[in-house]
Amino acid sequence: MSIQSICRCIYILAFSAAMVFGASPVFAQADTATIDTTEHVVKKPDSAGHQLCLGFDIVSPVRNSFYTDRFSYEAEADYYLHNEFYLAAEAGWGGSKVDYPDLKYTTTNTFFRAGFNKTILTRESKTDWDMMFFGLRVAYTQVDRSAATFTIIDSMWGNTQGTRSGRNFGVVWAELTGGMRVQLLRSLFAGWNLRGKFLMNGKSFKQDAPLYIAGFGKGDKSAVFDFNLYISYAIRWGRKKF
Amino acid sequence: MIKVSKYFPAFLLLPALAFWVSCSQQRQLCLTPKTASLTMEMMHKANDTTTLFTDTALPSAVFIPLTDNPAKRNAFVYTRGSSFAVSLSPDTTMCMWLFATDTVSYQSKTIDTITFYYARQLQFLSNACGYTYFYTLDSVHTSHLMIDSLHIINTSVTNNVNTKHLQVYIHPGF
Numbered sequence A: 001m002s003i004q005s006i007c008r009c010i011y012i013l014a015f016s017a018a019m020v021f022g023a024s025p026v027f028a029q030a031d032t033a034t035i036d037t038t039e040h041v042v043k044k045p046d047s048a049g050h051q052l053c054l055g056f057d058i059v060s061p062v063r064n065s066f067y068t069d070r071f072s073y074e075a076e077a078d079y080y081l082h083n084e085f086y087l088a089a090e091a092g093w094g095g096s097k098v099d100y101p102d103l104k105y106t107t108t109n110t111f112f113r114a115g116f117n118k119t120i121l122t123r124e125s126k127t128d129w130d131m132m133f134f135g136l137r138v139a140y141t142q143v144d145r146s147a148a149t150f151t152i153i154d155s156m157w158g159n160t161q162g163t164r165s166g167r168n169f170g171v172v173w174a175e176l177t178g179g180m181r182v183q184l185l186r187s188l189f190a191g192w193n194l195r196g197k198f199l200m201n202g203k204s205f206k207q208d209a210p211l212y213i214a215g216f217g218k219g220d221k222s223a224v225f226d227f228n229l230y231i232s233y234a235i236r237w238g239r240k241k242f
Numbered sequence B: 001m002i003k004v005s006k007y008f009p010a011f012l013l014l015p016a017l018a019f020w021v022s023c024s025q026q027r028q029l030c031l032t033p034k035t036a037s038l039t040m041e042m043m044h045k046a047n048d049t050t051t052l053f054t055d056t057a058l059p060s061a062v063f064i065p066l067t068d069n070p071a072k073r074n075a076f077v078y079t080r081g082s083s084f085a086v087s088l089s090p091d092t093t094m095c096m097w098l099f100a101t102d103t104v105s106y107q108s109k110t111i112d113t114i115t116f117y118y119a120r121q122l123q124f125l126s127n128a129c130g131y132t133y134f135y136t137l138d139s140v141h142t143s144h145l146m147i148d149s150l151h152i153i154n155t156s157v158t159n160n161v162n163t164k165h166l167q168v169y170i171h172p173g174f
Helices: A004-019 A060-065 A200-209 B008-013 B015-020 B103-107
Strands: A050-057 A072-083 A084-100 A101-118 A129-147 A146-154 A160-164 A169-181 A188-199 A225-236 B039-045 B053-055 B058-065 B078-079 B083-087 B096-101 B112-124 B130-140 B147-152 B166-170
Touching: A050 A188, A060 A072, A060 A225, A072 A225, A084 A129, A101 A169, A129 A188, A146 B130, A160 B112, A169 A200, A200 B112, B058 B083, B058 B103, B058 B147, B078 B083, B096 B103, B112 B147, B130 B147, B130 B166
Parallel strands: B039 B166
Antiparallel strands: A050 A072, A050 A225, A072 A084, A084 A101, A101 A129, A101 A146, A129 A169, A146 A160, A169 A188, A188 A225, B039 B053, B039 B083, B058 B078, B058 B096, B096 B112, B112 B130, B147 B166
16 A cells, blocks of 8 residues: 555545535625624534444445355444544455356455545434435555466467565555435344445555455456445434423 | 434435445456467568559468467468468467468478567456566577568557557568
C-alpha cells in the first residue's frame, strides 16, 4: 500500500464528509452596513437519543454454500450521531481456495471498513428508525496468499511447472454504498446495502491478484459491485422526552 | 408489539436481483492470448541495385519447431503471408525453428535454421488464464541459405499479437 493510495482514500472521505456536513443552510448577507439582517437559527434539538446498531450479514453464509472456492463472514455496527448521520464500521474475514488444473493456491484475509451513512428519509417520529441511506467507506485488509503452483500448458514445446512463493500484501479500497433498513421489531432491523467498490492500490499486487478478497470481491478487478443483507439489533439510550 | 415498517415492500424489492447479480460463475473464461508469440515480418530487396525493401508475401512458407520430442516437430505451412507468428519454448532460454520460403525449397532441403536466445519473465495474466511466460529477446541467429539477414525491431515478446518483433530479409535472388 503506497502513501499515495492512503492520501487518496483520506481525500475522498474528507471530501464526502464535507459535502454532507456542508449541506446545512448557508445565509448570504445582503448589506450588513445598512440593514440588520441578523437571524437566529433555532436549532431543533435532536430528540432521537443515541442508538448503536449491531448486525451481521446473512447473505455471506448463503453465498458460501453456493461457492466451493471462497467464503466470507461479515458484521457491521453503526452509531447514530445527529442530523440523521451515522458512523459506520464493518469487519469480517474470509478466504479462497484456487484448485484449477493449471493454478493452485489459497488466500485468507480479515478486513475492516469505516465511514458514514446519511439518511435521506424524513423521520416521522422520534421512534422511527427506518432509513434509506447513502454512505461512503474506506476499507483495508491484509491478504495472506500461499505459494502458488502453476502449470503453463504448451502443446508444442511441452508443459512447464513452477511455484511462485507466497506473500502478504495490503489492499485498500473505497466504497460508495446505498440501501435501506427497516424495523421488524422494536429493536430488530433488516437492511440491505448495494456497494460499488473501487480498488486503490491494485497495481501493487497485480502479479499476485487473488481470486477473491473477502470484503472486496474479485481480486483481479479494479471495480466491483456487491450486496449485503444485514439483520441488526439496536441498543438505545438517552432519548429526550418533550 | 410487532411493528412492521411501511417501507417493508420497498425493502424486498431489490435484494433478490442484487443477489443474482453479485453471484457469478466459478471460473471465468480466459479471453486473452495465453501464449506469447514472436511475429516475424518478411522483407525482400526489390532488385539487386536498390536498397529499397518491401514486404514479401511468401507463397507457402514452412516453419518447423525443433522440439525435444521429435513427434511434435510438425510443419506449419502458411500460404501467401508476409507476417508469421512463432512461439518460444517456455522451458528453456533458447529454441530453434526451421524455415523454408516455400514447399519446393523445403522438399529440396533448402531449409534455414533460426535460433532465438531470450530471457523469460513469469507473468500472471489473471485467475481465469493463469500464468505464462513473457520473453526478452537477447539475440537471433540464422543460417543463410534463403535468409540474408535478420533485424530485431522489438525485444519484448508478450501476448500482444499486434507487435512485430523481427524483420527477416530474404536473399535478393529469391
